Amino acid sequence: GQNIDQPTEMTATEGAIVQINCTYQTSGFNGLFWYQQHAGEAPTFLSYNVLDGLEEKGRFSSFLSRSKGYSYLLLKELQMKDSASYLCAVSLDSNYQLIWGAGTKLIIKP
C-alpha cells in the first residue's frame, strides 16, 4: 500500500525557523510536492523535488532523500501569515496522480 506520514501539528514562534518532515513508502516515485493550505481555502503549490538535495525558494526550502523516503519543508523568518496546513504529496506515475499526506497544521505564535 501507499503511505505518507507527517506530524499532525507543530507550533513555532514568529521570526523563527521550522522544519516540517514527510516520510513516504510508495509503490512508485515520480517526484514530491509541497502545498500550503490556509483554513477554509484551496491548497496552493509551494515546491517540487524529484532529485536528492535542497531546493531553495525565498523563505521556503524543500529537501528530498529518495533512498530514505524522506522530505522536509523548511520555513525561515516565520510570519503570522504562514499559519496554515502544509501538505506533502507523492507523484506515483506518469498520469500524475498524487498520494497525499494528511497535512501538518502549523501554528505561529507572536
Added chain:
Amino acid sequence: NAGVTQTPKFRILKIGQSMTLQCTQDMNHNYMYWYRQDPGMGLKLIYYSVGAGITDKGEVPNGYNVSRSTTEDFPLRLELAAPSQTSVYFCASSRPGSSNQPQHFGDGTRLSIL
C-alpha cells in the same frame, strides 16, 4: 485570470438526493481531478481525466460519476447522497508534459448530507 472555478461553494442535501458539482478551468489543462478532503485526512482522489472523453477511477470512486465532454469542464455527479459523502470537494487541473507540473485547485465545495 479565473483558473479553476467550482460551483456551488456550499450545499446541504438530504439523504437520497442527487446533485452535480460543477468544475471549469480556463487554462487549457488536459488533466483534471476531483478530490474529497475530510477533517484530519489527506486529499483522496475520486476520479481523474487526462483529456476530453477520457475518465478513470481514483481511490474512492464509489457513489460518484464524472464526465468530460470538453477540455474545460469536469462535473462530478452524486446520484444517491449518503451521510458518508459529507466532505469538502476540490477540483484541480494540471498541464501534461512532465511530472513537475503542479495541480491548480478550485476553492472547493462544502457539502453536507443530512
